[in-house]
Amino acid sequence: MNPRKLFALTRAGIMESLHYRLGTFVTLFANLIYLVLVYYLWKAIYASSGVDVVNGMTFTDTMIYLILATSLFNFLEMFVVWDMSRSIQSGKIILDLLKPMKFRAYTFWSYSGSHVVSFIMTFIPTFIVVMIITKGAIPIGMNLVYFIIATLFALIVNFNIEMIVATICLYTESTWGINIVKETIVLLLSGASIPLAFFPEKLRAVVDYMPFRAVYDIPLTILLQKNGSDTLQGLLPMFGFQLLWIVILTAAGTLFWNYSVKKITVNGG
């Protein structure tokens, strides 16, 4: 596919998000308040436990993990499900389907611009604040590069999950319900609400095979250099896991979408 076409979509997305700057600032501000909440809560939790390291996580590790998970959540958040249901209701989806481009690719690239903006305007400032508060507890080195690669993979996995859920919505006429089920499952099983390191072993064994881990836990584990991700032997299986799920979910999502799109009924539009 012609890369110029794709970058045009990215540019349009960037311009659109910059138009809603206020939203970005509010998100950043909220991240900071959230940071305070997480800080006090986990400080109290660790203070009560009387030990410094629980399941291989120190207070600082946990805090960095949870705050950056929230920040990643804002960054990865796509409103594919909502947008799709709205464009089905209004009939706009017909115009998108008629575009000389695969619908899935079109959706992905139209969102890419807002990802770029939110990464620069909310993730990086939050990252810097976390660095200042923890007095540089995040190791700086090659792990940053690996983290960015892992985040890109996470983005694709997340997009695929979103697209599959949005496709389910074509059948159910329910947006809020399906979306909240997805969000809850992803947030819990990806480690965004509580680090996966704290999960009981049996649950952990199941969660480890699910794609959700690829979204938050793997990038953050790599960033914090946990679980042997500072060596190539530790790193490669994680990337492999992400890639495997990208392949599976992309294949499944494409098949599901191509099958379902024939069934869309649009009233009016």
Next chain:
Amino acid sequence: MEKKKRGLRFYADIYRKILVQDLKTKMSYRADFIISTIGMIMVNLSGFVTFLILFRNFPTINGWDYYHMLFLYGFSLVALTPVQCFFDNNWNLRFHVTSGDFIKYCFRPVNVFFYFMSEVFDVKGLGQLAFGIGTLIYAWVHIGIPVTPLVIAKLIVFLLTASLFMIALMNAAAATCFWIRNSGYVMVIMFRFKDFAKYPSSIFSGVFSFLFTFIIPIAFVAYYPSLVILEPDNVPLLSWLSPLLGVLFFWLSYKFWMLGVRKYDFTGS
């Protein structure tokens, strides 16, 4: 213009009529209704799982043991029910305002705030209520709080008090849409803060203790009101004052909301 005095009965009657219409509409989308209910159950289950995992790793938090924390958790769930059931239309406010639909509420000869809120009754909130009551009773029995009419009366009064704070927060967050576009962020953030209501707010100190007590009053969504039941011998002054403060916060949020409505009138959109 002649203004008739309207009592509570007049408003209760209208509320009942609008409610029936709303429920009829909801029932016509049965699949959506069922999926949304499942979604709500999932949200509560996931909150519960997070809680269990947390306590598996850390037996006490700031001197609060498992059952006391569970009590606080159940208390917060029950206290969050009214905002979910009766004030859910706040989430739609920004769409009505940007599309211009909101003007229809201003033309009815009833209170705008009342009419707007009465339009939606969220049945899903009842699932949360059941969850909350179950948790509360379970914790209650294990802590061994005596069951007397006085304690029950106190419980009801302070649950209602607690719910006022959350309603006030959401009203204020929703009303920001009269001034800023894309105010969805503000609501999402406020809604996320409620997750911290289930922790004892004694974990905060200094400026933030003040912030989370009097500016963003999440300390009142469960902590202060529940102390009346949990520690009857040692109730802080703020707990006794919470009903008054709750009414004050609610009144302020109502005034802020109505200020937005008046501003909306003037722009004449």
